[in-house]
Amino acid sequence: MSECAIEVKNLCVNYRGLQKYSIRRNFFTFKRKKVEMFEAVKNVSFTVEKGEILGIVGRNGSGKSTLLKTLAGIFSPDSGTIDTKGNSVSLLSIGVGFQREMTGRENIMLSGMLLGFDEAFIRQKEAEIIEFSELGKFIDMPVKSYSSGMYSKLAFSITAILETDIMMIDEVLSVGDAKFKKKSYAKMKSLINDQNRTVLIVSHSSDTLRKLCTSILWLHDGEVRKIGKASEVLAEYEEFMK
Numbered sequence: 269m270s271e272c273a274i275e276v277k278n279l280c281v282n283y284r285g286l287q288k289y290s291i292r293r294n295f296f297t298f299k300r301k302k303v304e305m306f307e308a309v310k311n312v313s314f315t316v317e318k319g320e321i322l323g324i325v326g327r328n329g330s331g332k333s334t335l336l337k338t339l340a341g342i343f344s345p346d347s348g349t350i351d352t353k354g355n356s357v358s359l360l361s362i363g364v365g366f367q368r369e370m371t372g373r374e375n376i377m378l379s380g381m382l383l384g385f386d387e388a389f390i391r392q393k394e395a396e397i398i399e400f401s402e403l404g405k406f407i408d409m410p411v412k413s414y415s416s417g418m419y420s421k422l423a424f425s426i427t428a429i430l431e432t433d434i435m436m437i438d439e440v441l442s443v444g445d446a447k448f449k450k451k452s453y454a455k456m457k458s459l460i461n462d463q464n465r466t467v468l469i470v471s472h473s474s475d476t477l478r479k480l481c482t483s484i485l486w487l488h489d490g491e492v493r494k495i496g497k498a499s500e501v502l503a504e505y506e507e508f509m510k
C-alpha cells in the first residue's frame with residue numbers, strides 16, 4: 269500500500285515589500301508605511317507518496333522556488349499546512365545554506381547539523397563528501413573564495429552523501445563542468461532509485477524531468493494548474509509554452 273510522505277494543504281506564501289518611502293510625506297501625514305503584499309504561492313494543495321519522484325514546472329516567477337523553500341522550512345507559510353510525516357528533508361539550491369566566511373569543511377559540518385545529523389555521523393561521512401566534491405585543498409578555504417561551480421559541487425556533494433528521506437532539488441542538476449554533471453546525474457539517479465526516497469525536482473528541462481520523474485506538478489502564477497502523470501502533464505505544459 270502506498271504511504272504519504274508529504275501532505276500540503278491550502279498553502280499560501282506572500283512576500284512583503286515596502287512601497288516607495290518618502291520621509292517628507294510620512295512626516296506630514298503621520299501615516300504608517302503601506303506594506304505591499306505579493307502572493308507567490310496561492311492556496312496550493314497536493315500530496316506526494318513515499319518513493320515518488322515529483323517534477324515541478326512552471327514559467328519564470330510561477331512560485332516553484334518559493335514552494336520548495338517553504339517545504340524545506342526556510343520560509344514560513346502565511347496560511348495552510350505542510351506535513352512531512354516525520355521524514356528528514358533537504359533542499360539543494362544554489363545560493364542557499366553556506367556561511368561565506370567559513371571553510372568548505374566547516375560548512376559540511378554546519379549543513380549536516382542543520383539537516384539534523386549528529387556530529388559523529390557527519391565526521392564519518394566527511395571524507396566521502398570531500399572526495400565527491402573534487403575540491404581538494406580548497407576544502408579548507410573560505411567558501412567566499414569559491415567559484416559558483418565549486419560552490420555548487422560542495423552543495424551537491426553534501427546533500428547527495430548525507431541522504432535524507434525527502435530530497436528537494438532546485439535547478440542544480442546542471443551544475444559544475446561536464447564531468448561533474450555526468451557524475452552528479454548518475455548519483456542522483458541512484459539516490460532516486462531507492463524506493464524509500466521521495467524526491468522533488470524543479471527544472472526547466474522537460475527532457476531531464478521526463479527521464480527522472482513519475483509525476484509532475486505544474487505551477488502557474490502561484491497556483492496548481494495541473495498535477496498528474498509525467499508524460500501527460502509535460503506534453504500539455506510544452507504545448508502551453510510554445
Ligand SMILES: Nc1ncnc2c1ncn2[C@@H]1O[C@H](COP(=O)(O)OP(=O)(O)OP(=O)(O)O)[C@@H](O)[C@H]1O
Binds near residue numbers: 330
Ligand atoms: N524575496 C522576494 N521578494 C519579493 N518577491 C519575490 C521574492 N522572491 C521571489 N519573489 C516573487 O515571487 C514570485 C515567485 O518567485 P519564485 O522564485 O518562487 O519563482 P520560480 O517559479 O522559481 O521562478 P524561476 O523559474 O524564474 O526560477 C515571482 O513573481 C518573484 O518576483
